Amino acid sequence: MPGRLLAQQHFTISGYVRSGADRSALPGASVAVPTLGTGATADAEGFYTLTLPEGRYQLAISFIGYQTQTRELNLTKTQRLSFSLPEASNQLGEVVIEGTGTLEQKLQTTQMSVEHLNARDAKLLPALFGEVDLLKTLQLKPGVQNGGEGTSGLFVRGGSADQNLFLLDDAVVYNPSHLFGLFSVFNADAIQSVDLYKGGFPAQYGGRLSSVVDVKTRDGNPEKLGVSGGLGLISSRLTVDGPIVKGKGAFSLSGRRTYFDVFTRQINKINKDTEDYNPIPDYYFYDFNAKANYKLGQKDEVFLTGYYGRDIFGFNSTGGFNFDFTWGNAVGALRWNHVFSPKLFLNTTVSTTRYQYQIANRLDQFGFSLSSEIQDYAVRSDLDYQANDKHTLKLGVSATNHRFNVGRLSASSTDGSLNIGSETIYRGQEASLYASDNFKPSDKLQLEYGLRLTGFRSGSNQYAALEPRGAVRYSLTPKTSIKASYAMMYQYVHLVTNSGASLPTDIWYPSRLNVKPQRSQQAAGGISFLLGEGKYLLTDEVYYKWAQNQVDFRDGAQLFANDDLDAEFLFGKGWSYGNELYLEKKSGRTTGWIGYSLAWTQRQFLPQRGSSGVNNGKVFYPTYDRRHNLTVVGLHQLNERINLTASFVFTSGAPTTLPQGRFLLQDIFGDNSMAVPIYPDRNTYRMAPYNRMDLGMVYKLRPKRGESDLTFSVYNAYNRRNPYFIYFEQVRNKETGDVTNFRARQVSLFPVIPSVTYNFKF
Structure with missing residues (x-):
């Protein structure tokens, strides 16, 4: 035998x-x-x-x-x-947020520290202003922090916001946010799925330290024409898809636009003649997604993806001060999929991406403009080969040409008497080569290991590095597995942020002679259990991440119109470690998850290059350090028409720096006194904990067909006033008017916000 x-x-x-x-x-x-x-x-x-x-x-x-x-x-x-x-037949019978695979598959895969999200299911969750946001849904997963009230920036396992790689059909997206960070650029109607890698990165990903957010867009329907969309309180959206050639090719077009400006313009028009009236700024954003695919034959298919989005902010005062600010992304990708054999297939993608912003300011006869951009042209090719039932190989190569326009500042006058311009252009070339193997020597043991070779050049400055990756899964029993992973990552482009500005005036900057690549290593281990006859998955992961060449800026750094930005950088190191617990239920009328993370994040910047460093070289907690993070998400199908959803978030307060006292400073005559604040070490205080509950209901108007619904959401249901920032106001003596004290005041953004959205499809 x-x-x-x-x-x-x-x-x-x-x-x-x-x-x-x-x-x-x-x-x-x-x-x-x-x-x-x-x-x-x-x-x-x-x-x-x-x-x-x-x-x-x-x-x-x-x-x-x-x-x-x-x-x-x-x-x-x-x-x-x-x-x-x-x-x-009853789509909502099993509401699932993990959009790919079953709990058993998640138990058996070697990949750990990954979250899968299906856009269709994310639409069931409560949303701010009724606008579904996939990045906000990812913030409900353990190990992922948001940047504060109402923002969609991700801080993953102690990494900063620029250490996340966002991919849209394999093309890089540099700024994933609309509305100053309140919403993401990813229209849920155009998205098929989202994968978030928090650690144990597969070898095909690189270029960032903390996470990879891999977004795939929907293909069109090659059989029939369809129209879908939604009408909300602040935005509307529309999607049209259908066949190019029936059965062989299809297209999908999606667009959305907010209409804040429609209301603000009417308010300004009504009040324009009111004395001392301050006009409300105009603001709106729009974006457009397009995708087409066509089968060239049994073995070849091509895909074309496009994205274009813009945020428009404008202010025109009656006093002659005009301010206009625009920013956005443009992305294009052409992918060719070729099947050589049932065991061997190839994906090749050519892409371009561009992120830019421009500020134009005019006061009477004088004006200035400030702009910056990054533009990439990239090609990547990935080969998948299933050698046998034990080995699955992946090989790939990629190359990117970067063009950085760093802080272009210009000023002029209408009569031509003044004309000043400043522009600095850098170029960089980035390349990588990787190989990995998924090896299954037995049903109990599975390994995935790989190596990524990366290189970067900017002018005469060159860097190269090896990035090893590895993961292992061992099944103790059919319902219990243990996993471990290790990954090293390098980052060659850096985000220069004017942290004192509320506008997204960010500059991407290349690694150069005095700006070394950032580097991180992460090790993680975990155990997973299937409970309750396979209905529940319980995972417990621990991780430790240490990073070098972390970037910060010296006090008083000049970020714009500066010919020597290299001199403004400071470099340090950081540590992040924590424990993440996750309980998930996928089947039945009630589904959802509970996630809890206990984590620490620290940074240190020693004195260097004529600077005292940051915090005088002492270790400190960055603002996105959160000790405790609890999320609870529940979805319940009441009947075939009604689906109820709820989410609860609790996080420790953000570290911040507040004065611990003040001393009185007077001139030599004892006049002109002023209170000077005394500051302790950086981020020695924490703001109040953040907590919020959101509620939602999806009411299907035609339950047998499921093609339209009303979605009701209540954001911040119990009206919690979460801290946005803290300032100090003067307390004066009512009789003398003298300042007697200072009182801390908290600023909050969002109270309870109800919303309703009508979604349709035909």
Whole structure:
């Protein structure tokens, strides 16, 4: 018998798993062989490959929110099998936030510290102003901090906001935010799925230290034309998709726009003649997503992705002061997918991305403008090869040409008597080569290991580095597994932020002679349990991350119109470590998760280059250090029409620096006294804890078809006034008018905010 088994032939089946509704890919769908206890998981394009011994089998094809299919297979040769799954007859019967795979698959994969999100399910959660935001949903996961009230910036496991890599169909997005950080640039109607990697990074990702947010957009429906959208309190959106050539190609177009400006202009018009009236600034944003795909044959398919978004902020006063500020991203990507064989396929992407902002200011006859931008042209190619049922190899190469326009400042007068300009252009070339292997020596043990070689050049300055990656999973029992991972990351581009400004006047800057690449290493370990007959997944992860060449700026740094920005940088080191607990339920009428993280983040910048460093060289906690972070998310299907949702967030207060006292300073005559604040070490105080509850309800207007609904949301349901910042006001004697004391005051942004959105599809 053993000899016969060894001589038995093996064949490979491969193909795509797609939605029966709109033919979109189902990344993470399962193609399983229950009798053998094995199977395959579809990749980001919905493509799977599975090698089996010759014989007869029953395949089970499944994806949460879709009906499971079974297929009889008589495997006598290598063949192509694609599947189309119909949506579950009652879509909300199993509300799932983890959009890819099952709990069992998550238990068995080697990948740890990763979160999967499906845009369709994220729309069920309560949203600020009714605008669904995928990045805000990611902030409900342990290990992910937000930047404060109403922001969509991510601070992942102690990393700063610029240490996150955002990818839109493999193209980099440099600024992921609209509305000064309140919303992200990712329109949920245009998004298929989002993967967030917090650690254990696969070798194909690089260029940032803390996380990777990999966003995939929806393919259009190649069978029929469809229209969907939504009308909300502050914005509206519309999506149109359909076939280019029926069955072979499809397109998808999505757009949205806010209309704050419609109301503010009317208010300004009504009050323009009022004495001492201060006009309300105009503000709105819009963005546009486009995607097309076309099958060139059985083995070739091309995809074209485009994104364009702009934020417009303007202020025109009656006194002749005019202020205009615009910023945004433009992204384009062309991808070619080629299947050489059922075991070997290639993805090649050519992309361009551009982020820029411009401020124009005019007062009477004098004006100035300030602008900055970064533009990339990139190519990457990824090869996937399933050598056998034990080894899956990934190989890839990428190259990027960067162009940095750093802080262009110009000033002029209308009569031509003044004309000043300042512009600094840098260029940089970044390249990488990687290889990884997913090795499964047994059902209990699985390893993924790889190596990434990176390099960067800016002018005559050159850097190169090796970035090893590794992860291991061992199954103690069918329902218990332990995992561990290690990753080293380098970052060659840096975000220079004018932290004193409330506007996003950020500058991306390359590594140069005096600006070394940032570097981090992260080790993590964890254990996972399936509980309650597989209905619950409990994970506990610990991590430790240490980083070098962290960037900060000397006091009084000049960031704009500066020909020597290198001299403004300070470099230090940092540490982050913590424990993350996560309990998740996916099946049944009530689903959701509970996440808790206990974490520490520290930084140190020693005296250097004629500077006393930061905090006089002593260790301090950055503003995004949060000791405790608790999130609770619940979704319950009341009936086929009504779905109820709720989320609760609690985090420790943000570290901040406040004066611990004041001393009185007078001139030599005892006049002109002033109170001078006395500051302790940096961030020795913490603001009050942040906590908030959001409530939501989705009411389906046509439950049998599920094509339209009313979504009700209540943001900050119990009207918690969370701290945004703290300032001190003077307390004066009512009789003499003298200042007798100073009182701390807290500024909060958002009270309770109800909203309603009408969503439709036909």
